[in-house]
Amino acid sequence: MRIPEPILILTDDDLLAERWKALAPAVIRAREVEALDTWHKAGHRLVVTDLSRPRIGSKTLWTEAAWLRNAGGLAILAASSRPDDDEGLAALKAGACGYCHSHAPIDTLRQALEVIESGELWVGRALLSRLLRLVDTRLPRAGLADWATPLTEREREVAHHAAIGESNPGIADALGITERTVKAHLKAVFEKLQVADRLQLALRVHGVR
Amino acid sequence: MRIPEPILILTDDDLLAERWKALAPAVIRAREVEALDTWHKAGHRLVVTDLSRPRIGSKTLWTEAAWLRNAGGLAILAASSRPDDDEGLAALKAGACGYCHSHAPIDTLRQALEVIESGELWVGRALLSRLLRLVDTRLPRAGLADWATPLTEREREVAHHAAIGESNPGIADALGITERTVKAHLKAVFEKLQVADRLQLALRVHGVR
DNA sequence: ACGCACCCTGTCCTTGTGGACAATAGCGGA
DNA sequence: TCCGCTATTGTCCACAAGGACAGGGTGCGT
Structure with a gap:
């Protein structure tokens, strides 16, 4: 019980x-x-x-x-x-x-x-x-992957991990790469998506305003 | 098991x-x-x-x-x-x-x-x-009262500002208080909501898991 | 009067983060 | 072949963030 x-x-x-x-x-x-x-x-x-x-x-x-x-x-x-x-x-x-x-x-x-x-x-x-x-009968909802389109595959992965609150060392560990590389990818992500930091990224990824 | x-x-x-x-x-x-x-x-x-x-x-x-x-x-x-x-x-x-x-x-x-x-x-x-x-577009705040309930009025304000991506100095400026005070409120918020940082807070506030 | 909760502020300190310089290597198209 | 994109890693540095100590002030109920 x-x-x-x-x-x-x-x-x-x-x-x-x-x-x-x-x-x-x-x-x-x-x-x-x-x-x-x-x-x-x-x-x-x-x-x-x-x-x-x-x-x-x-x-x-x-x-x-x-x-x-x-x-x-x-x-x-x-x-x-x-x-x-x-x-x-x-x-x-x-x-x-x-x-x-x-x-x-x-x-x-x-x-x-x-x-x-x-x-x-x-x-x-x-x-x-x-x-x-x-929801199946009426779902015109697309464009949720809007944020992902300009990103490369690897950048998408890193962006997603960052957007759910993982730290850089955590992401590095999860993807089997160095923290430095995570930073490099994130830098590119921030640039492409025109956001300042990972919190803005999280909001964008999760479709908040 | x-x-x-x-x-x-x-x-x-x-x-x-x-x-x-x-x-x-x-x-x-x-x-x-x-x-x-x-x-x-x-x-x-x-x-x-x-x-x-x-x-x-x-x-x-x-x-x-x-x-x-x-x-x-x-x-x-x-x-x-x-x-x-x-x-x-x-x-x-x-x-x-x-x-x-x-x-x-x-x-x-x-x-x-x-x-x-x-x-x-x-x-x-x-x-x-x-x-x-x-299904029902006006699902009001099934998640809002959730995170807001244990917080005091001031903590709610600070938490909201932090959850939409504002920095500590920005929040301090917006509320007319010191950055130190913002930190104090955020510390209480993190403690009450059992989150580690402002990103986790943002996810919680916006109903992301 | 006392405790309590809330709001406000101060000084350290450690760590995470993001930017500024790099460099190396693979892979595909012009 | 050279150019460009991608992925990877390096060091150094400035700054934001969060924790760990502090406090002081107000209002409210017992």
């Missing part, structure tokens, strides 16, 4: 809470959205919440103040008893790190938690397939 | 193969795409492949006959030494079950394998975020 980190379970469905208690050794159960505040303040991150049950009139969970306050700092797995793609998209948009069926096998839930605990996002196969189909 | 199932490693990069050997107790390494045939016939499912290295001219891996024959029956994790969104989309469309950085931490790769081994799909945070953004 992994997930040593404590988990907050947010639902007022007793049966669900009982099921989810098997997720990890340390599980706290709450019924009110405000529990997110204390959870965040206590330095915890992991949350599993039932989107259907903390009933808050007709509003959705992620319009609640407590959600908005803490969604950024927490890793929330949103579960729905009747998952649908739009709800999933909305949940992720609102800062949830994962979306799944609330009655999914406990092992699946645990895996989803492990994934979001490590900083990734978790999206079920169905929703992800739909996402892929959606 | 989980993943009791044997894994096929497909790459002609010796260093990468060496790294990936730590993925599971049972790891078979191959250099040719045709290895997928025997792997599938032997009743195995898990494959990790380097998109860059089994060099097949200018063609991509998934236009190979061996890929097309087996992609449906295998669970393939495609890794790229220079991941880019278009390549990832293409790989998933071609039947890969996951797409990630070939030099990602071994634990991340293992987790990805566990996910696709259980029948799900794996997509890294960066690509997934972009997918979500593509």
Whole structure:
């Protein structure tokens, strides 16, 4: 059993809470959205919440103040008893790190938690397939490799390593060349792309402004 | 160490193969795409492949006959030494079950394998975020509040300026404070966000992983 | 009054980075 | 063959960046 980190379970469905208690050794159960505040303040991150049950009139969970306050700092797995793609998209948009069926096998839930605990996002196969189909139907997006065109093959490699935050010695080590050579390539890259330093390069490579 | 199932490693990069050997107790390494045939016939499912290295001219891996024959029956994790969104989309469309950085931490790769081994799909945070953004262009700040939450107001300002490539004197000038103060704020920012330098900070702020 | 968090500034010091000079070697086109 | 592009490596140097010590000032809650 992994997930040593404590988990907050947010639902007022007793049966669900009982099921989810098997997720990890340390599980706290709450019924009110405000529990997110204390959870965040206590330095915890992991949350599993039932989107259907903390009933808050007709509003959705992620319009609640407590959600908005803490969604950024927490890793929330949103579960729905009747998952649908739009709800999933909305949940992720609102800062949830994962979306799944609330009655999914406990092992699946645990895996989803492990994934979001490590900083990734978790999206079920169905929703992800739909996402892929959606972007596939309308993707005119090209020119992402715009920055790479004027560069030589070797310069591209060095530029990429630099753009993801590696140091010159690190790049040299990764490519099996000298740090001096890395500098030479980077100098050429800076010149060709008209940037001043590796940070500007990173922004260019990752398509920031 | 989980993943009791044997894994096929497909790459002609010796260093990468060496790294990936730590993925599971049972790891078979191959250099040719045709290895997928025997792997599938032997009743195995898990494959990790380097998109860059089994060099097949200018063609991509998934236009190979061996890929097309087996992609449906295998669970393939495609890794790229220079991941880019278009390549990832293409790989998933071609039947890969996951797409990630070939030099990602071994634990991340293992987790990805566990996910696709259980029948799900794996997509890294960066690509997934972009997918979500593509589907709903106004994905506001699912990542902004993330890095900003632990910071104070002033630290946020400094972090933002640093993340768009401004130098310390530049930031100091922009905020009307001393360069020394900028450094102090940045030191706190680095500490709180657990990053080593301003480039890592920029990547975090702009949602790049 | 005291602690605490935040904001501000100071002086060293080490290291990484980028530029300014180089040089050598391979490879392909004119 | 010569020229140009590419890849590689060298040394020296100026500067930015980040850490390691310092502090001082304000406001706020107990």
